[in-house]
Amino acid sequence: MATQEMITYDKIKGVHNIPLEEFYTSGHRTCQGCESATTMRGFIKAAGPRSIVTGSTGCMYVANTSYMTTPWIVPWMHTQLGASGSSAIGMAAGVRALKRKGKIKDEHINAIAFCGDLGGGDMGLSGISGALQTNYDLLIIMYDNESAANTDIQATGLTTYGAQTTFTPPGKKTRIMQKRWKKNVAGMLAVGHPTCKYIATACATYPPMDFLNKVRKALAIGGPTFIHTYDPCPKGWDYHPRYSHELGELGIKSGLYPLYEIVEGQVTYTYDARPKKSRIPVNDFLSKQGRFAHLIQEDIDYIQKMVNQMWDEWEIPGIAPLKGVLKSK
Amino acid sequence: MMTAERVHTDRKVYEREELLNGCQAVAHGVRLADVDVISAYPIRPYTEVMDQLSRIIADGELDAEYIIADSEHSQFEIAKHASSVNARAFAGSSGTGWCYGFEALVVTATDRLPVVYIVGNRALDDPGAFGVEHNDAMAVRDMGWLLLWVTTPQEALEHILLAYRIAEDKRVRMPLALAMDGAFLTHSQHIVKIPAKEAVKKFLPPYDLGAGRLHPDNPISIAPQVNEDWVMEIRRQNWEAAKRARGVIKEAYKEFNAIFGERYSNPYFTEFMTEDADVVLIGLGQIAAAGRTAAKRLREKGQKVGYIGLRWFRPFPTLELREVLKRFKAVGVIDRDFAHGSPDDGGVLLHEIRSCLYPAKNRPAVTNFITGLGGRDVSIDDCIKMFGITQKAMTDEKLDDYVTWIGVRE
Numbered sequence: 177m178a179t180q181e182m183i184t185y186d187k188i189k190g191v192h193n194i195p196l197e198e199f200y201t202s203g204h205r206t207c208q209g210c211e212s213a214t215t216m217r218g219f220i221k222a223a224g225p226r227s228i229v230t231g232s233t234g235c236m237y238v239a240n241t242s243y244m245t246t247p248w249i250v251p252w253m254h255t256q257l258g259a260s261g262s263s264a265i266g267m268a269a270g271v272r273a274l275k276r277k278g279k280i281k282d283e284h285i286n287a288i289a290f291c292g293d294l295g296g297g298d299m300g301l302s303g304i305s306g307a308l309q310t311n312y313d314l315l316i317i318m319y320d321n322e323s324a325a326n327t328d329i330q331a332t333g334l335t336t337y338g339a340q341t342t343f344t345p346p347g348k349k350t351r352i353m354q355k356r357w358k359k360n361v362a363g364m365l366a367v368g369h370p371t372c373k374y375i376a377t378a379c380a381t382y383p384p385m386d387f388l389n390k391v392r393k394a395l396a397i398g399g400p401t402f403i404h405t406y407d408p409c410p411k412g413w414d415y416h417p418r419y420s421h422e423l424g425e426l427g428i429k430s431g432l433y434p435l436y437e438i439v440e441g442q443v444t445y446t447y448d449a450r451p452k453k454s455r456i457p458v459n460d461f462l463s464k465q466g467r468f469a470h471l472i473q474e475d476i477d478y479i480q481k482m483v484n485q486m487w488d489e490w491e492i493p494g495i496a497p498l499k500g501v502l503k504s505k
Numbered sequence: 506m507m508t509a510e511r512v513h514t515d516r517k518v519y520e521r522e523e524l525l526n527g528c529q530a531v532a533h534g535v536r537l538a539d540v541d542v543i544s545a546y547p548i549r550p551y552t553e554v555m556d557q558l559s560r561i562i563a564d565g566e567l568d569a570e571y572i573i574a575d576s577e578h579s580q581f582e583i584a585k586h587a588s589s590v591n592a593r594a595f596a597g598s599s600g601t602g603w604c605y606g607f608e609a610l611v612v613t614a615t616d617r618l619p620v621v622y623i624v625g626n627r628a629l630d631d632p633g634a635f636g637v638e639h640n641d642a643m644a645v646r647d648m649g650w651l652l653l654w655v656t657t658p659q660e661a662l663e664h665i666l667l668a669y670r671i672a673e674d675k676r677v678r679m680p681l682a683l684a685m686d687g688a689f690l691t692h693s694q695h696i697v698k699i700p701a702k703e704a705v706k707k708f709l710p711p712y713d714l715g716a717g718r719l720h721p722d723n724p725i726s727i728a729p730q731v732n733e734d735w736v737m738e739i740r741r742q743n744w745e746a747a748k749r750a751r752g753v754i755k756e757a758y759k760e761f762n763a764i765f766g767e768r769y770s771n772p773y774f775t776e777f778m779t780e781d782a783d784v785v786l787i788g789l790g791q792i793a794a795a796g797r798t799a800a801k802r803l804r805e806k807g808q809k810v811g812y813i814g815l816r817w818f819r820p821f822p823t824l825e826l827r828e829v830l831k832r833f834k835a836v837g838v839i840d841r842d843f844a845h846g847s848p849d850d851g852g853v854l855l856h857e858i859r860s861c862l863y864p865a866k867n868r869p870a871v872t873n874f875i876t877g878l879g880g881r882d883v884s885i886d887d888c889i890k891m892f893g894i895t896q897k898a899m900t901d902e903k904l905d906d907y908v909t910w911i912g913v914r915e
């Protein structure tokens with residue numbers, strides 16, 4: 177087995193070339209079928225051992241990193257729920273100062289911070305925005321399991337419309353308590369931070385290797401970068417753990433979760449859901465999860481309509497919710 | 506008797522003199538401490554420290570990363586994580602800004618990261634007030650922070666150096682908050698002797714987290730989830746470090762004096778005209794100036810009074826203070842803070858001092874004053890009034906355990 181000593185940013189071509197060495201190993205207590213654990217395992221495999229990692233509070237802290245049984249082979253530190261952005265700045269700034277002042281060896285060290293959808297997409301948004309305005313080399317990964325999973329599945333700003341969570345249960349009077357449309361975090365960050373050179377959305381397992389190579393690309397391009405991952409969660413989405421990878425794929429193929437990367441302002445769709453024929457009906461995704469069991473046809477039609485609009489009418493489909501420019505009168 | 510301001514004139518130790526306010530003096534301290542990472546966010550009155558540091562960096566006098574954070578929470582998280590990779594980190598705040606970052610302040614202490622922050626004391630909103638009150642800094646008093654008040658720009662500068670030395674000591678490793686009264690110290694100018702870099706180098710060793718640092722060559726996990734299995738043992742370690750800090754503080758001042766001249770005969774507090782006093786006032790921060798003058802005036806009239814300026818609040822100098830205070834017949838505790846609904850309905854300092862004195866055999870009477878809130882001036886006459894009430898407390902039992910508000914419209 178080859179040992180990854182130095183950082184390599186080479187594109188991984190073919191599953192046989194995925195590095196064998198693990199830097200996120202046994203010791204964690206995530207649920208069976210936890211896609212977020214796969215995200216963890218993947219990003220650090222791609223980044224390699226010359227990395228320092230922080231993780232904000234959430235399942236990937238509490239279920240992941242128990243005292244004396246840490247799964248992390250790389251240096252890792254907990255950061256506060258809303259502090260992924262600021263923790264990344266702190267590490268990267270510290271490392272830069274120490275290198276410049278000759279206090280540590282001058283070598284490349286990746287500074288990577290991860291956060292959940294609540295920690296990053298809601299609470300920590302301002303800190304992430306601050307990080308993306310700096311010129312430090314840092315990568316922030318927001319793993320999105322569409323709920324505050326660690327506190328027992330509460331809706332966040334990124335939960336799919338209509339989903340049942342412990343804060344949004346269907347009741348006798350109100351069927352849909354989760355009335356917020358999923359927040360478009362990657363798009364918002366891309367549009368708002370013109371000097372940020374790399375922003376992407378991804379899913380740990382679909383398309384194969386896509387996520388690993390996005391991590392590599394982010395680190396190779398450098399500066400502050402951001403990746404949003406889409407992580408099916410058997411406990412929160414209510415499905416059998418064996419379907420985690422499949423649900424990620426269905427979410428992407430239904431067009432609910434756009435997959436793309438933006439390199440220096442250039443968009444590439446890494447799953448192109450723009451053509452209607454490349455999208456499956458949203459119900460193929462929704463009907464496989466208990467969290468949508470209370471929806472009626474009208475709700476499904478509404479979700480389908482919103483998804484169609486996003487791909488057919490937006491100026492930059494799936495990314496910027498603007499529908500073109502009007503001439504001033 | 507202690508004179509706080511004897512300054513060595515040896516050129517090798519102090520290289521020049523400048524007219525500086527408290528904020529500017531702190532910035533010089535940070536420059537001399539060769540800090541690696543600074544995170545800034547504006548709030549009066551501490552902001553000028555950061556204004557000054559950005560200029561110092563722009564002029565190439567300090568090589569440090571200077572980050573303008575999006576909030577105090579981020580500001581303190583940035584400094585905390587910089588500290589975890591073994592970079593010397595500095596930040597600061599005031600009033601509600603300090604409270605906005607409270608979560609980050611708490612974990613910095615439980616992570617045992619020895620950052621140094623300045624608190625330019627400011628009243629907490631609402632209603633808005635820029636002036637000094639001590640409740641902001643005091644919020645961290647039980648969290649595992651070292652906490653002290655300085656009273657002159659010279660002390661402020663020198664205490665940045667002492668702060669890093671004490672906080673970073675292997676036996677301590679606790680964050681340190683250096684508090685100073687808003688306006689009265691942050692923005693009042695004094696002549697300050699600026700230490701020479703060489704002398705500072707002798708006093709302040711480089712920051713070394715050792716096996717606790719986050720680096721690919723040292724792949725540790727910091728702050729994993731522990732729950733009831735381990736949290737108590739970890740709290741116990743914090744507790745022991747806070748206790749050990751008392752000895753480390755003494756050591757550091759001793760060495761400081763050896764290098765910079767006999768600057769501080771007592772690290773924890775300064776005594777003024779206390780030798781044969783019957784009655785003393787004790788307080789934190791800038792009230793000391795009026796308190797000392799008042800004591801001097803009363804001494805001229807033959808009254809045996811003195812003033813004690815408390816510097817260290819955490820760790821609290823329990824034994825040293827008890828030894829001194831038990832000599833007097835009555836002690837007037839001045840609080841520029843409030844602790845509504847507390848056991849004696851007095852201020853925070855009152856409770857600390859009463860508790861410190863409890864085991865003493867012959868306790869002096871302890872009476873309390875709440876004054877100067879929101880930056881209201883505390884005059885020499887106010888201090889004379891407080892001395893008068895404290896003198897009465899020697900015989901009037903009602904005044905023991907009594908709270909008097911000074912300078913309030915009732």
Ligand SMILES: Cc1ncc(C[n+]2csc(CCOP(=O)(O)OP(=O)(O)O)c2C)c(N)n1
Nearest residue numbers: 233234235257292293294295323324325326
């Ligand atoms: C400041 C703060 N508020 C609330 C919490 C409680 N809390 C812990 S984990 C969590 C949920 C985090 O959700 P997310 O970021 O989506 O991560 P996940 O649990 O889904 O992995 C919450 C609310 C906390 N730890 N800190």
Ligand code: SF4
Nearest residue numbers: 206207210235409411
């Ligand atoms: S609740 Fe969801 S995110 Fe949390 S460990 Fe289980 S599967 Fe993973």
Ligand SMILES: [Mg+2]
Nearest residue numbers: 292293323325
């Ligand atoms: Mg989540």
